[in-house]
Amino acid sequence: MSSSKYWTPVTIFLIVAIAISGTAAWSRYRSYQPLEIALASSPQPPEEIYIGGEINNPGYYPLKTKDTIATLIQTAGGMTSNTHPDQIKLYLSETENEAPQKIDLNRAEVWLLTTLPGIGDKRAKAIIDYRNRNGPFRNKNELSRVAGIGLKTYEPIKQLITVAD
Numbered sequence: 001m002s003s004s005k006y007w008t009p010v011t012i013f014l015i016v017a018i019a020i021s022g023t024a025a026w027s028r029y030r031s032y033q034p035l036e037i038a039l040a041s042s043p044q045p046p047e048e049i050y051i052g053g054e055i056n057n058p059g060y061y062p063l064k065t066k067d068t069i070a071t072l073i074q075t076a077g078g079m080t081s082n083t084h085p086d087q088i089k090l091y092l093s094e095t096e097n098e099a100p101q102k103i104d105l106n107r108a109e110v111w112l113l114t115t116l117p118g119i120g121d122k123r124a125k126a127i128i129d130y131r132n133r134n135g136p137f138r139n140k141n142e143l144s145r146v147a148g149i150g151l152k153t154y155e156p157i158k159q160l161i162t163v164a165d
Contacts, residue, residue: 054080055073056077061075076139105140108127140162
């Protein structure tokens with residue numbers, strides 16, 4: 001009988017511990033918005049696109065406003081057998097006055113951050129760690145608070161980055 005009087009407090013303790021752990025885990029979870037890459041709009045899209053790599057009929061193909069990558073690949077005869085999508089190459093002609101795409105510090109993953117000049121894997125991971133610890137960047141100047149990023153690293157990339165809500 002004496003051992004059964006301990007079951008109630010132990011059960012209550014376990015329920016409280018699970019509830020506190022669940023609440024702590026849930027509060028740390030953030031539902032990040034999916035990564036979005038938007039190309040700068042230009043007055044007219046290029047008239048042709050080159051599709052190469054592991055494509056059955058590589059070459060230049062007409063590009064219409066609502067064409068998708070899948071449509072273009074199908075137009076070029078599809079992919080060769082055993083092709084992985086990263087083996088396909090698309091080349092667009094450059095348009096005049098096209099502004100470079102800015103990278104959002106609040107959404108970019110490591111692979112995208114490493115495309116910035118002077119940002120390697122280590123600095124990219126430091127940016128994401130800072131963002132996870134401190135929440136989203138409020139302005140792009142806050143990047144200088146990240147370990148390993150000073151004025152020498154910040155200056156060449158300040159026109160290539162942005163922050164969004």
